Amino acid sequence: MALKQREVHLINHPDGLPTVADFRVVETTVAEPAPGEVLIRNLYMSVDPAMRPRLAVGQQPLNKAMGAGAIGVVAASRHGDFKEGDRVQHQAGFREYWLCDGKGVRRLPADDVSPTLYLHVLGGTGLTAYGGLLVTGALRDGENVFVSAAAGAVGSVAVQIAKIKGCYTIGSAGSQAKCDWLTNALGVDVAINYKEGSLRKNLKDAAPNGIDVYFENVGGEHLEAALPRMNPLGRIPVCGMISAYNTPGARSTGITTLSNMIYNRLTMKGFVVYEFEHLREQFSSDMKGWIKDGRMKFHETIVDGIENAPGALIGLFTGENMGKMLVRLGQ
Amino acid sequence: MALKQREVHLINHPDGLPTVADFRVVETTVAEPAPGEVLIRNLYMSVDPAMRPRLAVGQQPLNKAMGAGAIGVVAASRHGDFKEGDRVQHQAGFREYWLCDGKGVRRLPADDVSPTLYLHVLGGTGLTAYGGLLVTGALRDGENVFVSAAAGAVGSVAVQIAKIKGCYTIGSAGSQAKCDWLTNALGVDVAINYKEGSLRKNLKDAAPNGIDVYFENVGGEHLEAALPRMNPLGRIPVCGMISAYNTPGARSTGITTLSNMIYNRLTMKGFVVYEFEHLREQFSSDMKGWIKDGRMKFHETIVDGIENAPGALIGLFTGENMGKMLVRLGQ
Numbered sequence: 001m002a003l004k005q006r007e008v009h010l011i012n013h014p015d016g017l018p019t020v021a022d023f024r025v026v027e028t029t030v031a032e033p034a035p036g037e038v039l040i041r042n043l044y045m046s047v048d049p050a051m052r053p054r055l056a057v058g059q060q061p062l063n064k065a066m067g068a069g070a071i072g073v074v075a076a077s078r079h080g081d082f083k084e085g086d087r088v089q090h091q092a093g094f095r096e097y098w099l100c101d102g103k104g105v106r107r108l109p110a111d112d113v114s115p116t117l118y119l120h121v122l123g124g125t126g127l128t129a130y131g132g133l134l135v136t137g138a139l140r141d142g143e144n145v146f147v148s149a150a151a152g153a154v155g156s157v158a159v160q161i162a163k164i165k166g167c168y169t170i171g172s173a174g175s176q177a178k179c180d181w182l183t184n185a186l187g188v189d190v191a192i193n194y195k196e197g198s199l200r201k202n203l204k205d206a207a208p209n210g211i212d213v214y215f216e217n218v219g220g221e222h223l224e225a226a227l228p229r230m231n232p233l234g235r236i237p238v239c240g241m242i243s244a245y246n247t248p249g250a251r252s253t254g255i256t257t258l259s260n261m262i263y264n265r266l267t268m269k270g271f272v273v274y275e276f277e278h279l280r281e282q283f284s285s286d287m288k289g290w291i292k293d294g295r296m297k298f299h300e301t302i303v304d305g306i307e308n309a310p311g312a313l314i315g316l317f318t319g320e321n322m323g324k325m326l327v328r329l330g331q
Numbered sequence: 332m333a334l335k336q337r338e339v340h341l342i343n344h345p346d347g348l349p350t351v352a353d354f355r356v357v358e359t360t361v362a363e364p365a366p367g368e369v370l371i372r373n374l375y376m377s378v379d380p381a382m383r384p385r386l387a388v389g390q391q392p393l394n395k396a397m398g399a400g401a402i403g404v405v406a407a408s409r410h411g412d413f414k415e416g417d418r419v420q421h422q423a424g425f426r427e428y429w430l431c432d433g434k435g436v437r438r439l440p441a442d443d444v445s446p447t448l449y450l451h452v453l454g455g456t457g458l459t460a461y462g463g464l465l466v467t468g469a470l471r472d473g474e475n476v477f478v479s480a481a482a483g484a485v486g487s488v489a490v491q492i493a494k495i496k497g498c499y500t501i502g503s504a505g506s507q508a509k510c511d512w513l514t515n516a517l518g519v520d521v522a523i524n525y526k527e528g529s530l531r532k533n534l535k536d537a538a539p540n541g542i543d544v545y546f547e548n549v550g551g552e553h554l555e556a557a558l559p560r561m562n563p564l565g566r567i568p569v570c571g572m573i574s575a576y577n578t579p580g581a582r583s584t585g586i587t588t589l590s591n592m593i594y595n596r597l598t599m600k601g602f603v604v605y606e607f608e609h610l611r612e613q614f615s616s617d618m619k620g621w622i623k624d625g626r627m628k629f630h631e632t633i634v635d636g637i638e639n640a641p642g643a644l645i646g647l648f649t650g651e652n653m654g655k656m657l658v659r660l661g662q
Contacts, residue, residue, distance in 0.1 A: 262569050267601075
């Protein structure tokens with residue numbers, strides 16, 4: 001008995017900020033699993049700023065289901081490693097059901113953790129913050145840290161790790177509500193609303209002892225403001241540059257303060273989460289501990305229904321998420 | 332019998348490109364050495380792009396002799412470590428004579444090397460290229476290297492070290508004569524005249540296998556063009572950003588291609604020559620060997636007379652030097 005399901009295709013490579021017209025929700029028919037196959041019903045899908053660069057020509061093919069992190073439940077299985085009811089995680093999201101051969105599918109640990117956490121604090125999002133700050137950023141206890149997009153999924157983990165490591169921590173975000181969350185719930189020392197006043201002046205005021213590590217999520221005006229504040233031997237792990245994703249090339253804000261790198265002997269280093277795979281066990285153990293003892297908090301911004309997945313992705317670039325943005329398909 | 336000598340003072344902190352009116356040549360009287368003192372007669376003084384940022388407020392004091400690398404000869408000594416006729420090197424240049432207590436003065440090695448070489452290939456200039464390329468840039472044999480300002484003092488050493496290490500080497504310079512020197516005398520694979528045509532296109536054409544190490548002397552348009560050409564795990568040791576020194580802040584060319592750092596996991600790292608002091612012995616030995624076997628060539632652009640020192644310094648920013656610019660005071 002064939003099953004109908006919906007999936008999200010990219011139908012046009014966006015130039016600038018994507019619009020919902022760049023995507024199409026397509027209904028397809030999924031067969032029953034053949035021997036060796038497993039059918040997954042997705043429960044939650046992740047949207048992530050890093051999905052934007054992958055919409056470029058030569059990356060995401062048109063008229064095919066888009067990839068995205070997802071958690072789901074095994075609906076039917078003729079695969080030896082999976083049985084009906086297993087909770088699983090994979091990277092082939094942006095569809096309601098996925099019939100596959102099990103490659104790239106991992107069972108979620110049998111623990112009492114809410115499974116959505118494996119899409120953020122306990123997943124790639126958390127590992128990105130952990131590795132980017134501690135490995136690429138070589139953070140030392142008690143340093144001065146600045147995190148941009150600090151109320152975002154990665155940023156909100158990064159500021160809390162910085163606080164756990166005893167650091168003076170500054171975060172930027174795009175609304176008063178997000179800034180309140182940063183200071184009141186997450187313990188950030190100073191939150192800067194980058195939409196109010198001069199970011200450069202506000203950052204200078206917020207960093208009387210300079211910045212040792214700038215965890216870079218935004219680029220543009222944020223990087224321009226941070227570079228002159230960096231202390232000697234400061235580090236800038238570059239996780240993302242969300243401000244540039246939708247304004248490529250000459251339309252984006254040019255950085256004019258890079259000569260601060262020379263005399264202060266700064267290091268700026270791009271990184272990608274897969275570099276930290278070898279740390280996953282230590283990361284999971286640390287993070288579960290921090291969640292348990294209340295030092296790692298999180299917030300989920302939830303959008304319901306696959307038809308709203310394109311809007312959720314676009315919403316990342318207009319600041320609609322606080323913490324992790326998820327698309328809920330079922331329970 | 333008091334001696335008259337001349338020295339160069341900064342009388343105004345320049346905004347933008349310095350002019351000769353920002354400097355004054357002042358005649359002073361120098362006493363005979365007291366016990367413990369040594370009187371040095373300078374022979375050659377060095378001008379260096381890094382002297383420009385030091386002209387800022389809070390750095391070089393006004394109405395005092397400027398610092399600069401120099402070599403000289405001991406004219407008179409009542410200091411136990413120095414005797415008349417000794418060839419010495421120090422950092423208190425931009426004056427004809429220097430009466431001092433010997434601190435910061437070192438005797439030049441007793442070798443058959445022309446002493447001016449200690450102001451460039453065998454001095455800080457050479458060590459800057461050596462450490463920046465091999466340590467900060469972590470150059471591996473046979474990689475693809477791009478050096479901007481390749482006909483400058485540091486750049487011309489850097490391209491030759493890259494060639495000695497078997498690298499495919501691209502250099503940029505600001506005239507056809509400099510480009511000819513790079514390819515014909517120094518063995519650079521492709522020399523790009525950045526004043527002709529599109530630097531971005533010319534660099535793309537010159538780097539069919541991308542760039543592993545970009546030795547950055549210029550900033551601005553050069554960095555903008557290099558970032559998209561960098562290979563995964565590429566390194567950008569930042570020695571200088573001469574294009575920005577005279578057009579600070581918003582007037583300089585903003586860099587819009589930094590998001591290439593992320594997925595290619597690039598490292599950009601500022602450095603200062605004193606980091607490499609521990610390598611000086613190895614550097615001197617390598618460099619003397621390369622000079623001896625003809626693999627390290629150099630060119631001196633010589634300006635005569637202390638009254639022309641300000642013009643020589645300014646000339647670095649208008650491209651008047653090929654190789655090392657020196658001010659000659661005597662023989």
